[in-house]
Amino acid sequence: MWIVRWNSRFTFWLLFFLDISIILVMNPAKSQANIPESTSSTVSNTTLVPASRQSPVFFADRNNSMEEQVTPLSQLLSPVPKTSASPVSSHQVRSLDDNAAMGQVNSVSELSDIKPTDWAFQALQSLVERYGAIAGYSNQTFQGNRAMTRYEFAAGLNAALARINELVSAGTSDLLRKEDLEILQKLQNQFAPELAQLRGKVDSLETRTAVLQAQQFSTTTTLVGQAAIVIGGLVAGNNVVTKKPAPHNFTLGNYVNLKLNTSFNGTDQLRIVLTADNIASLGRTRSGILGTNDGKTSDNASPLFPNNEVIVSGVRYRYLLGSNTAINVFAQSDGAFELGLSGSISPYFEGSAANGISRYSRRNMVYNYGDTGAGVAILHNFSNQFQLGLQYTSINGNNPTENNGLFQGRYVALGQLLYSSPNKNFRLALTYANTYSPPNTTGLSGTNFGPAIGSNLANSTVAGRATLGNLYGAGAFYRINPSLAVNGWVGYSAHRYLGSGDADVWDWGVGLSFPDLFQKGSLGGIFVGMEPKLTSLSPNVNLGAGNGVADKDTSLHIEGFYQYQVNDNIAITPGVIWITAPDSDASNPDSIVVWLRTTFRF
Structure with missing residues (x-):
């Protein structure tokens, strides 16, 4: 089995030379002089677009529809030329x-x-x-x-x-x-x-204009917000650790996300994300009311912060390096999610406080090992059909202590090649990630290593040992017609518990999406898959079930939701998650989660 351990210098110089090779050899970039600059110091609340570019780089901005999520780089990083009618003279x-x-x-x-x-x-x-x-x-x-x-x-x-x-x-x-x-x-x-x-x-118009100028938030910053009110709970299932029935209680929680988007010259963007929520997770690795990550919902609050405490969950600066390359430097970000590396394969399921009910229906496990942290990402267009994404995230990059920091601590280095057909109805992504976690370290999700979804064994490590992972993913999306789309993926992860042994983890999923179901703007979704499962383990390694013991059964994840679009700003999404053989153990009764989310966008 081939396992790679990237040290600090190797990681840094590989990303550096990949970037230089892309820019200078494979597709020489245009000079900065070719990038249009804003004609005004005031940045309007419109998409930043250069008129002359047709780039296929995609960013997901956590919207509902595929058309909104999958956005060309050219439509995000340069200003729309403003049109202003000449004032009518008193004689005209x-x-x-x-x-x-x-x-x-x-x-x-x-x-x-x-x-x-x-x-x-x-x-x-x-x-x-x-x-x-x-x-x-x-x-x-x-x-x-x-x-x-x-x-x-x-x-x-x-x-x-x-x-x-x-x-x-x-x-x-x-x-x-x-x-x-x-x-x-x-x-x-x-x-x-x-x-x-x-x-x-005329007097009224002048007065209103003066009030707007005096009360405007900022001439360069726009505010995009969303809030969700969620009612949900477990209606069937046991705790997989204690084997006793789990509490079947419904809860009422909330989620709030505020994005402050600032452009300093019309071709760049500084994004600051503030988040607060109080939605408790139904389960984590050997903890919570279910005792497993199987069926984990997508709205869960971080276990490391008190309920409804406002945290800075994202700080990212993006700028253009030529017309086909975007550089993203982030001090705090879930890079693969925010930059759209995963959204292009599951555009109708992936979102924030919208779309898929569970975390797993949104994306392959290859994107989930990273957690949030500091790092850099590069997105480059080879042509209108091919895009390369490179990302390096240091999970505890702000921590100067031993086995932490930007290069010596837990990290994920990810690369993805994305092909999009000319009409964008078909997409294929090939993804590889290398990840390393020192012993006894945790990230924002409270985990040491693993995808934070799936069975307990797939998320376990050997105490006192560092863990390596090589992750491989392949995913595809096909829009059959405007009212029907299908997407799917398969993922494989090779784990190495340094000094102990190895393990294999697999996952797969298939989703059907029904845009404009029953009414314009609404969305239906059905998803079936196998959350990450430990399929093999070295005979001398014990992850909690005994030496060499891997998951013995197959658990299926079955999910359905319907997002009813009340208007442009409000959506109501009922959904259900059904897990067979939770924790990949057929002796555990099926668990069923019922969810009702109301999302407000402003």
Whole structure:
């Protein structure tokens, strides 16, 4: 069995040379001069897009639909050119119509549909040549036969009055005739209500604009939030350790996630994620009410923090290195999840506080050994169809003590090659990860080693021994039609308990997705799989069941959910998780979890 132990220098230099090779040899990047910069210091709450790029790099941003989750790199890292209409001058009265107004005309002859024989010719000539208060359309017409509202006439009258005020202020009042002033006075009195309403609307708009400017959160930062209220519990099942019936109690919990996205130049992004929740896990490795990770839900709170304590669960900075490469440096992040390395294969199941009910239905175990931590990730496009992702995560990278730190402690180094068909209906991912955990170390999930899903033996280590793992995964996604998609994967992990022996762990899963089921925006899902199972173990290794004893039976994970989209911001998702032979032991009765999640996005 081939096992790799990456030391600090090997890990660092391999990632470094892979990056340099990609950028300089396989697909030379364009210079930074080719990256468009924002034309304003204010970053709008729109997707950052360069107009000239069609990159197939995908990021999952924890949304519901596949179309939202699988997003080209080009649509995340460069600004959308802002379009701003030129302000309408006080003379361009007719621009309220669908036709665009032309500038102030200097002679009535510039208007092609005005003839000297027209009954209003002299009036128009006076307004144009004496007062300069008439503007035509962009096709050089006046359209005098067009019907107008009293409000439009009031706006025109207001423009004429403004022009007269300009003439008076400029000392050219000798151009004003007494008859014209008397007519204007009568019109002003007659249209006083409309003029007052027009001025009132302008004043109100100015006031509201001032309030928005004073109260805006930030000119460079957008806030994206989601909250979930969850009712759920166990309706059948025993504790696999004590063999006694587990409590069948329902609970009411919550989950809150806030993302602060900041761009400093329009092509980069700093993301800070704040999280708080109080949803208790039904089981962990040999603990909890089930005594196993089988059937673990996706909404569980971290066991290392008090309930509803606000924690910084993510700090990541992303920038472009050329038009086809994105560099992500994170001080705290679940890199594979946030960067979309797993979401491209299960776009309808993977999300945060949405979609799949269980953690396992969302992604292969090859992505789950990492936990969260500090590190770097590189995403690069070879072409419109091929993407390479590289990620190095140090689980306890902020800890300076022995057997911890950025390079000497627990780590995961992951690489993935993703193929996407031209129409993006088919995707294939090949993934490899190398992971190492020193003895007696834990991460944010409270585990020392393993996928934190599946049987207890698959998540066990030998006390006082370091553990190595080589993980291999293959997954595919195929959208059969707009209303039906299928995805699946198989994963294999080779464990080595240093100084003791080896083990093999397998998992597989198949999911069916039904977008727009029963109504637009809703989603149905069915999933069947085998959570990680220890299939073989060296005869001299004891992981808690005896020397050389591996899991003896096969446990099936069966799950169904329906996400009812109430509106753009609210979704209600009932679901059920059924586990046969929990902990890969047929002597344990099946466990059933019922879940009802209501998600709010804002």
